[in-house]
Amino acid sequence: MKSTAPSSGINRRVLLSTLALLPALSGPLLPDSAPAQTPGGLLQSWNEGPAKQAILDFVRATIDRSSPSYVSPEDRIAVFDQDGTLWVEHPMYTQVVYCLERVPAVVAKKPELRNVEPFKTVLSGNREAVAKLSMRDLEKILAATLTGMSVEEFNGEAKKWIETAKHARWNRPYTELVYQPMLEVLRYLRDNAYKTYIVTGGGQDFVRVYAEKVYGIPPEQVVGTAGGTKFGYARDGKPFLTKEAKLLLNDNNAGKAEGIQLMIGRRPYAAFGNSTGDRQMLEWTGAGSGARLKMLLLHDDAAREYAYGPAQGLPDSRVGTFTPALYGEAKKKDWKVISMKNDWRRVFAFEN
Amino acid sequence: MKSTAPSSGINRRVLLSTLALLPALSGPLLPDSAPAQTPGGLLQSWNEGPAKQAILDFVRATIDRSSPSYVSPEDRIAVFDQDGTLWVEHPMYTQVVYCLERVPAVVAKKPELRNVEPFKTVLSGNREAVAKLSMRDLEKILAATLTGMSVEEFNGEAKKWIETAKHARWNRPYTELVYQPMLEVLRYLRDNAYKTYIVTGGGQDFVRVYAEKVYGIPPEQVVGTAGGTKFGYARDGKPFLTKEAKLLLNDNNAGKAEGIQLMIGRRPYAAFGNSTGDRQMLEWTGAGSGARLKMLLLHDDAAREYAYGPAQGLPDSRVGTFTPALYGEAKKKDWKVISMKNDWRRVFAFEN
Numbered sequence: 118m119k120s121t122a123p124s125s126g127i128n129r130r131v132l133l134s135t136l137a138l139l140p141a142l143s144g145p146l147l148p149d150s151a152p153a154q155t156p157g158g159l160l161q162s163w164n165e166g167p168a169k170q171a172i173l174d175f176v177r178a179t180i181d182r183s184s185p186s187y188v189s190p191e192d193r194i195a196v197f198d199q200d201g202t203l204w205v206e207h208p209m210y211t212q213v214v215y216c217l218e219r220v221p222a223v224v225a226k227k228p229e230l231r232n233v234e235p236f237k238t239v240l241s242g243n244r245e246a247v248a249k250l251s252m253r254d255l256e257k258i259l260a261a262t263l264t265g266m267s268v269e270e271f272n273g274e275a276k277k278w279i280e281t282a283k284h285a286r287w288n289r290p291y292t293e294l295v296y297q298p299m300l301e302v303l304r305y306l307r308d309n310a311y312k313t314y315i316v317t318g319g320g321q322d323f324v325r326v327y328a329e330k331v332y333g334i335p336p337e338q339v340v341g342t343a344g345g346t347k348f349g350y351a352r353d354g355k356p357f358l359t360k361e362a363k364l365l366l367n368d369n370n371a372g373k374a375e376g377i378q379l380m381i382g383r384r385p386y387a388a389f390g391n392s393t394g395d396r397q398m399l400e401w402t403g404a405g406s407g408a409r410l411k412m413l414l415l416h417d418d419a420a421r422e423y424a425y426g427p428a429q430g431l432p433d434s435r436v437g438t439f440t441p442a443l444y445g446e447a448k449k450k451d452w453k454v455i456s457m458k459n460d461w462r463r464v465f466a467f468e469n
Numbered sequence: 470m471k472s473t474a475p476s477s478g479i480n481r482r483v484l485l486s487t488l489a490l491l492p493a494l495s496g497p498l499l500p501d502s503a504p505a506q507t508p509g510g511l512l513q514s515w516n517e518g519p520a521k522q523a524i525l526d527f528v529r530a531t532i533d534r535s536s537p538s539y540v541s542p543e544d545r546i547a548v549f550d551q552d553g554t555l556w557v558e559h560p561m562y563t564q565v566v567y568c569l570e571r572v573p574a575v576v577a578k579k580p581e582l583r584n585v586e587p588f589k590t591v592l593s594g595n596r597e598a599v600a601k602l603s604m605r606d607l608e609k610i611l612a613a614t615l616t617g618m619s620v621e622e623f624n625g626e627a628k629k630w631i632e633t634a635k636h637a638r639w640n641r642p643y644t645e646l647v648y649q650p651m652l653e654v655l656r657y658l659r660d661n662a663y664k665t666y667i668v669t670g671g672g673q674d675f676v677r678v679y680a681e682k683v684y685g686i687p688p689e690q691v692v693g694t695a696g697g698t699k700f701g702y703a704r705d706g707k708p709f710l711t712k713e714a715k716l717l718l719n720d721n722n723a724g725k726a727e728g729i730q731l732m733i734g735r736r737p738y739a740a741f742g743n744s745t746g747d748r749q750m751l752e753w754t755g756a757g758s759g760a761r762l763k764m765l766l767l768h769d770d771a772a773r774e775y776a777y778g779p780a781q782g783l784p785d786s787r788v789g790t791f792t793p794a795l796y797g798e799a800k801k802k803d804w805k806v807i808s809m810k811n812d813w814r815r816v817f818a819f820e821n
Binding site for chain 1: 543546620664673674677681687688689691695697698699700707708709710717718723724726727730731732733734735749752753756
């Protein structure tokens with residue numbers, strides 16, 4: 118392992134980009150196309166290889182004014198799936214864990230649900246039975262735990278939970294189970310004027326609760342599955358918004374391209390995913406002109422994380438899957454596949 | 470009229486904010502709370518008075534770290550209605566003019582509409598008859614001219630139109646009929662790290678076509694009435710998005726607060742409107758804690774623009790109205806009313 122230079126408070130990047138704004142100084146010191154540096158080198162948790170190289174090449178090609186693939190800063194949009202792309206999605210989506218763990222509080226408020234399925238099964242604590250719940254049952258649980266309260270109430274509850282809940286395998290908060298190499302990609306893109314978005318099948322409001330702290334991505338740059346809200350007034354005349362069960366955007370599959378149009382309004386230059394749910398997002402990104410980066414993360418590292426999808430030769434029905442067909446499309450269209458095992462020197466920040 | 474200092478290329482603001490990033494220099498030269506200056510002074514198209522003062526006071530109170538109303542930069546969100554707030558909405562919303570003028574092209578493609586109402590009336594060119602079309606008829610025209618084509622086709626058509634179409638009264642492009650004082654407010658807020666959004670009852674996709682050029686507001690910061698899109702593949706396998714007639718967000722009245730939640734995900738600190746369609750947006754903004762700026766533009770200047778709403782003592786049924794009830798609510802809640810006649814030294818950039 119290389120030793121890394123210590124980080125120096127108000128960092129080198131801010132200083133460099135500041136200097137770049139001073140016409141009198143920037144010319145000879147900092148060519149316009151020089152990518153911003155992070156201490157310890159770019160993408161330091163990545164091994165040298167085609168995946169890392171593809172990212173570096175893409176950024177250089179799109180920020181160099183003399184490049185035929187130059188992209189003006191205001192058009193630099195990069196989109197990232199979340200579950201399985203930015204953080205662990207196994208054995209269950211974090212948001213689903215949240216919803217299951219909220220059931221007792223919901224039943225306490227609505228005791229009539231106690232003996233009604235699927236709430237009864239969830240309250241029983243029988244893990245095997247919970248794991249067998251149908252999609253329809255899960256939807257009922259999601260509706261009961263994610264809607265019917267004000268936006269502020271939901272934010273407060275979700276924030277409290279995410280600050281304390283832990284993943285059983287690592288006994289660490291879910292928010293520590295983000296992939297360090299991907300945090301470096303987010304940072305590297307932002308350092309080069311890319312606006313980074315999460316485009317997730319997960320709930321938009323849920324991810325917005327922690328995205329700024331965990332990924333440096335503000336709420337308005339989180340696109341996700343979204344329900345409507347309803348404006349109303351409290352008795353004292355104060356307005357509030359209630360989260361409704363009405364689905365506005367199912368941000369999966371084709372919905373990801375549609376969600377990008379709705380919420381961003383322009384085509385991304387870079388897209389990162391890991392499953393068939395991200396397929397149309399990568400296709401939509403790739404159909405634009407010029408240099409477009411399309412990457413899929415392959416979970417092939419059972420030791421440090423998990424191995425599933427093509428790495429096991431079988432589809433996994435619980436989570437969005439990286440099917441053989443998607444793998445084939447990636448190969449055919451020259452989408453870059455990131456091997457967790459081979460391309461990542463480090464998976465989590467806490468490893469070292 | 471005061472003489473104004475000449476603008477100086479790469480401007481003073483960039484230089485000042487650059488200096489502010491250099492710890493060694495910024496301390497004594499530039500206190501953290503100093504508002505960025507624009508050449509010729511702040512808000513130079515505004516007359517001195519309570520409206521201008523309210524804007525200056527709000528910004529100072531929210532950027533000064535020692536102020537009890539200090540707002541951290543990432544939370545600085547300001548929202549602006551468009552029609553009648555940022556540009557002229559009389560005698561007809563610009564987007565409605567666009568839709569009416571698109572009718573011949575739509576009928577050329579679908580000749581079966583030629584003798585069907587309301588298309589027949591529009592093709593007749595009878596202005597009085599067109600002015601009498603019902604809301605239901607207008608909706609048919611909007612659906613026929615704004616949906617059913619790909620996102621790219623629509624953007625291309627709308628862009629071409631907005632670059633050439635002119636307002637009859639001034640014989641100038643609609644994009645020159647933006648209010649210079651409001652452009653200065655947008656700029657002043659952005660100079661102080663506010664993210665500026667348009668939140669319009671108009672079509673999101675339509676406004677996105679020109680918002681960056683006209684207001685300096687990128688597509689992803691335009692929230693408007695939005696329809697769905699549908700992802701599909703062309704014969705060559707290339708993906709495309711078709712604009713659908715399905716309404717996802719009616720960004721008027723309560724829909725403006727709901728749209729802010731959907732697209733931004735946090736409560737604004739400043740909101741500007743001019744009609745009952747903006748009421749809930751101002752209420753939602755005002756219900757937050759700390760300093761919140763709520764402003765309504767009153768059209769009381771028939772000489773330089775128009776006088777309607779409370780200025781005429783009668784509601785105007787064609788456009789979103791500034792009703793006596795809204796005027797009463799503004800007075801009661803201390804929302805600031807901007808008098809176009811008294812508060813604006815200049816209305817349009819082309820005046821001088």
